[in-house]
Amino acid sequence: MPTPRRTRLRPAPGHSFCSRPGHPFGHGPGLLFRPGLAYPIRCLLLLGALASLPVLLPSGCGRSKPATVRIGLEGPMTGDYAYEGQGFERAVRLLVDQVNASGGILGRHVELFVEDDRGDVKEASLVADRMASRGVSVVIGSYNSTATEAAAAVYDRAGILQITPSSTATRLTAKGYQRFFRMCFTDDRQGLFGAEFISKVLESRRVAILHDNSTYAQGLAEWGKKFLLERGCEIVFFDAINPADKDFTPSLTKLKAVNAETVYFTGYHAQAGLLLRQAPEVGLKVQWVMGDACNNPELVRIAGVDCAQGAIFTTEPLPIDLDYPEAKAFTADYKAHYGADATSVWWVMAADAFRVIRAAMEATKSTDSGVLAAYLHTGLKDLPGITGPILGYDEKGDRLGTIHRAYVITPKGTIVPYPKQP
Amino acid sequence: MEFLAQNLLNGVSIGSFYALVALGYTMVYGVLRLINFAHGDLFMWGAFLGYTALTAISAAGLSPGPWVFVPVLPGVMIVLALAGVLLERTAYRPLRSAGRLPPLISALGAAFILQALARNLYGASYKTYPSSVSLPGGVRILGDVTMGTTQIVAVLAALLLMSALHVFVHRTRVGTAMRAVSLDHDTARLMGIPVDRVIAGVFLIGPALGGAAGMLVALRYGSFDFTLGWTFGLKAFIAAIVGGIGNIPGAMLGGLILGVVESLGAGYISPQWKDLIAYVLLALILIARPGGLLGERCAERV
Numbered sequence: 001m002p003t004p005r006r007t008r009l010r011p012a013p014g015h016s017f018c019s020r021p022g023h024p025f026g027h028g029p030g031l032l033f034r035p036g037l038a039y040p041i042r043c044l045l046l047l048g049a050l051a052s053l054p055v056l057l058p059s060g061c062g063r064s065k066p067a068t069v070r071i072g073l074e075g076p077m078t079g080d081y082a083y084e085g086q087g088f089e090r091a092v093r094l095l096v097d098q099v100n101a102s103g104g105i106l107g108r109h110v111e112l113f114v115e116d117d118r119g120d121v122k123e124a125s126l127v128a129d130r131m132a133s134r135g136v137s138v139v140i141g142s143y144n145s146t147a148t149e150a151a152a153a154v155y156d157r158a159g160i161l162q163i164t165p166s167s168t169a170t171r172l173t174a175k176g177y178q179r180f181f182r183m184c185f186t187d188d189r190q191g192l193f194g195a196e197f198i199s200k201v202l203e204s205r206r207v208a209i210l211h212d213n214s215t216y217a218q219g220l221a222e223w224g225k226k227f228l229l230e231r232g233c234e235i236v237f238f239d240a241i242n243p244a245d246k247d248f249t250p251s252l253t254k255l256k257a258v259n260a261e262t263v264y265f266t267g268y269h270a271q272a273g274l275l276l277r278q279a280p281e282v283g284l285k286v287q288w289v290m291g292d293a294c295n296n297p298e299l300v301r302i303a304g305v306d307c308a309q310g311a312i313f314t315t316e317p318l319p320i321d322l323d324y325p326e327a328k329a330f331t332a333d334y335k336a337h338y339g340a341d342a343t344s345v346w347w348v349m350a351a352d353a354f355r356v357i358r359a360a361m362e363a364t365k366s367t368d369s370g371v372l373a374a375y376l377h378t379g380l381k382d383l384p385g386i387t388g389p390i391l392g393y394d395e396k397g398d399r400l401g402t403i404h405r406a407y408v409i410t411p412k413g414t415i416v417p418y419p420k421q422p
Numbered sequence: 423m424e425f426l427a428q429n430l431l432n433g434v435s436i437g438s439f440y441a442l443v444a445l446g447y448t449m450v451y452g453v454l455r456l457i458n459f460a461h462g463d464l465f466m467w468g469a470f471l472g473y474t475a476l477t478a479i480s481a482a483g484l485s486p487g488p489w490v491f492v493p494v495l496p497g498v499m500i501v502l503a504l505a506g507v508l509l510e511r512t513a514y515r516p517l518r519s520a521g522r523l524p525p526l527i528s529a530l531g532a533a534f535i536l537q538a539l540a541r542n543l544y545g546a547s548y549k550t551y552p553s554s555v556s557l558p559g560g561v562r563i564l565g566d567v568t569m570g571t572t573q574i575v576a577v578l579a580a581l582l583l584m585s586a587l588h589v590f591v592h593r594t595r596v597g598t599a600m601r602a603v604s605l606d607h608d609t610a611r612l613m614g615i616p617v618d619r620v621i622a623g624v625f626l627i628g629p630a631l632g633g634a635a636g637m638l639v640a641l642r643y644g645s646f647d648f649t650l651g652w653t654f655g656l657k658a659f660i661a662a663i664v665g666g667i668g669n670i671p672g673a674m675l676g677g678l679i680l681g682v683v684e685s686l687g688a689g690y691i692s693p694q695w696k697d698l699i700a701y702v703l704l705a706l707i708l709i710a711r712p713g714g715l716l717g718e719r720c721a722e723r724v
Contacts, residue, residue, distance in 0.1 A: 079649075082546035213694065240694045244653050246643045249432035250688030250696065256566075257425050270548055270645065277644050280560050281570030282428060302645040304553040 068111040069104065069367055071096070071357065072131040072160075073350075074124070074141030074151060077116035080243070080270055083298060084143045087347035088165065089114050092140060094337055095354050105361050117142050121150040128154035136160060137369045140353045143346065144268075145169035145215040152180055161369035163356065165349035168292070169219045173396040179373045181397040183349040183356070183387065184316065185404065187216065190292060191223025193404040194314045196422040198262050198289055199231040201406070208237035208260035208286075210251065210275075212267035220266040220291050228264075236260050243271050249282050251275075256284040266291040273302025276311055292316060295407070297343050297415065305413035312408045312418060316345045316387060321405075321417065326355075327386045345387070352385045359383050427567045429689040430682060435573050437681020438580040439642075442635040443658035444665065444673035445587060446628035452604040452668040453624050455522070459529040460509060462655020463536035464502055464629040468636025469646045470540055471498045473549050486555050488575075491641070495579075498637055499630040506629030507622050515618070533651070540648040548645045556641060576642040583631055584674055591670060596623060604668065664704050666717025675715055680704070 073092050075085030096112045104110055113134055117124040124147035131139055132154065138161045142148045148167035152175070155162045161179040164172070168187045173180060198204050207228055211221035218240070225235055236258045241251050252275065255263060263286050265272055272294040279286070292315035300308045319331055319342045330351060334342045342348060360372045360380065376393050383390040391400040406418040443465050450458040475494045479486045513532045517525045557571035591597035602610040603620045611617050639654065640646045657680060665676025680700060687699035707715065 078541065078546040080647075083548075086547075239692055242693065242697065246639070246646075246650075246654070247432070247436045248693075249435070250429060250685045251693045253425065253428045253432060253689055254693070256428075273645060274643060278570070281568065281573050282432070283560060283562070283566060283568035298548060301550045301553075302548060304556065304644065306553075306558055 068109045069106070069361070070111050070113065070134065070136040071354070072113045072115065072134070072136040072139035072141070074115050074117055074127050074131065074139055074147075075143050075350075076119035076147070077114070079118040079120070080268070081119045081143050083296065084166070084344060084346050085116065085119075087342070087344050088141070088143065088350040090338055091334065091342065091347040091351040092354050094334060095351055095358075098333070099358065105358055106365060106367070117147050117151070119144045119147050121146055124148070124150040125154050127151060128158070128160075131155070132158035132160060137367050138163070138357050138372065140165060140350055140357070142167065145172060145219070148172060149215060152177060156180065159369055161357075161372050163353040165353050166346040167216065169215045170223070171215075171219070173398050177397070178377075179369050181356075181373075181376055181393055181399075183353045183399060184292075184346075185402045186398055187220040188223045189402045190314060190404055191220055192227050193402070193406075193422070194220075194224050194264060194289060194291065195227030195231055195233075197312075197314060197406050197418075198228060198264060199233055200422045201418070201420050202262055202287060202289070204262040204287065205233055206236050206259065206261045207233050208255055208258055208263045209235060209239075210237070210255070210263060210265045210267070211240050212243040212271060213240040214243070214267065216293065217267040217291070221264070224264050224266065237263075241267065241271060241275075243267060246274060247278070248275050249278050252279055252282045252284050255286065256282055260286055262287045262289055264289050264291075265294070268293040269296040269299040270302065272311075273299045273308070276303035276307045280307060288312065289314065292345070292404075295345060300409060300413045300415075305411070308409045308413065309411045310409065312406055314404055314406050316349075316403050317405050317417075318345055318407070318415065319343065319348045322348070322387065324384065324386065324388060326384050330386045348386050352387050352390065355385065356380070356383065356390060424564075424566045425689065427564070429685045431563070431567065431569055432689075433682030433685030434678060435569070435577050435642075435681070436685060437661075437678035438577050438584075439635055439639055439654070439677070440658045440661045440680050441674040441677025442580045442583060442638070443632055443654060444662040444677045445584065445670060446632040447659050447662040448665070448667050448670060448673040449600075449624050449628045451662070452670075453600060453621050454514070454518070454525075455668075456514065456525050457529065457659070457667075458514075458628070459526070459655075460513070460532035460536055461628065461632055462651035462658065463533045463540075464506060464509075464651075465632035465636045465639075465655060465658075466540060466646070466648060466651030467505070467536060468498055468502055468633030469640035469650055470544055470549070470636075470648075471501055471633065472637035472640060473544075473551060476551055476555060480552055486552055488555055488557050490555060491637070495634060495637055498633045502633030503626040503630040506625040509629075510622060510625040515621075537648055537651060544648065546647065548647050549640075550645045551640055556644070572642055576638040579638055580635065583634055587627065587631065588670065590627075596620070600624060660701075660704060664707055664714055666711075666714025669714065669716045672714055672716035679715075 075088040076082055077085045096110050100110055113136055115127040117127045124142055128151040140163055142151055143166050145167040148164045149172055152162055156177045163181045165183045168184050170186045170188050209221050209225055211217035241248055272290050288311040290313040294313045295315040331342055360375050361367055364371050364375050381392050388403050406421055407415050408418045409415055446461040450456055476486050479490055509532055513528045514525050517528055560568045560570045562568050599615045599620045602615055603617055607617050661676035661680045662673045665672030683700045683703055684696045688696035
């Protein structure tokens, strides 16, 4: 028999706190106060509605023009990808400080709002809501495609221009968002490069593909599979790991059983380090080729030099290998300011995102996201960037061109360009 | 055949860590009927304290070889044992007569505090032990079945600690007192057993084993961050329940079963499905034996 006390936990339908008869809200049939919804859910909806009010109100109405240029930076400052998010902040803040020291943008001081989304879907949309309520017109971020995708929907509704430094999932620019751009190059182009490299340079025929079910990794894995099959390779394994795990010996044992020549891992560096470290434990000897999320010296630290050596990854060039004048200047400034080298290409992409925004604002004499987006789509041509010339953007918001290269980890644990490129 | 053997070995190696952590949950539950959610984070702190010690040794100019574990591991265990007792004194003992929910909330709070402390003190990025402490290479066990040297050492250490605990609980006077307290506080007190001190003893041993597990996990996998206690602790907690919470051999059995089922599921079906397979099986076990595999048959639940 059910104990009567339990019913007190949830108010009976029609007698809940918000829709009590006689309560002013009780007569409204609206979603917020529909009697069928549990009290906590309704409170959440109410809170959500309140939080989105500033978004719904046109930002210009009755308010004077903000005295500062407000730019948002969304990234994973904690969690698995904290290394990248914190690097975003350092790189962008360096440029913001430099710009402010020389008079700001359009004579106005630049204000940078940094928010942490932990690389997480739910956090990302909350961060996007907060950005909107702060009245930023442009946001740089986020790092991983999963978080960027969630935030992009909110930014699009709020009319905020978003540039992701590093989210490469192809479908992000296929949604018809007019104010979404990216600095990096998409997964299909990287998948094509990876397939070329594996089939032409390594001359592998039996390839295993391993991803981690994230938007980015699965996308890159699918593109890699498509282009590898077109080049006559056999895909002997196509599966995912769970990135929350630490022990990947079950997957590695399976990989060993399929006798692949090359394993193409499209996930992130933390798991790649663990995979490389555990591969010898099950006696797996295979050539590893990885995607650009493995472009990170922390990988060598996690795997240990002995296990990491010989592994190859395809990526945009490392910051120290960029030989453009802008790159030399930026990496020198970065080192002088922080006392360490800029080690991740995504940090530099974030810096370039800021430089693109600045160039667009100065060219259009405006901070309106619609004007800026129109300029980026059609007006911006051949801006010298830290990550190479920024040729422009196509109608979807993808950067034109590509700059991928293959790198290999040496027996000393350093990362050098692979001697042969496709 | 070799594939099966390799998967079984992988499973035992994962499972022995689950088991070692599960012991901490199950011992505390045995004497207090309290789920000590902070245990997973004490375990995580084991990895971090080991990291501090190893980096300090490196900073002192000594190159830490695998031998440093001989002094560092007991050191970390002692520090965590003291932390465990402190936790019991401050977060659990004042609430012992307050029913079942307040200590549970207190345990959750302690878990968040420990986790936030680790994140704020050490930062959010991955930490790694110096590569010089891990033993290189692997051992061919039979045919094509291999195991990493570090893996073997870590598993053996885990098994050794668990056997030591088993002997302690069943062959010493203090162990007997612990078993008595887990049966009935009041009767144990009437028999002249200092119940408070026995409970403190449980909080010495559980976190010490957890701390050792933390260091061994960090040694074995090479990298960890402040969320380690959550991801690993949850699995260990489930292992403790499946084995029959409150029962020490049950925790070991539950850990090993969870590890082996995960490993076989990943090997024969797909790594993507392994958690699902493992949890469905565990749910079936619990439906058949609600008290867990080795749990008390007529557990009274309040």
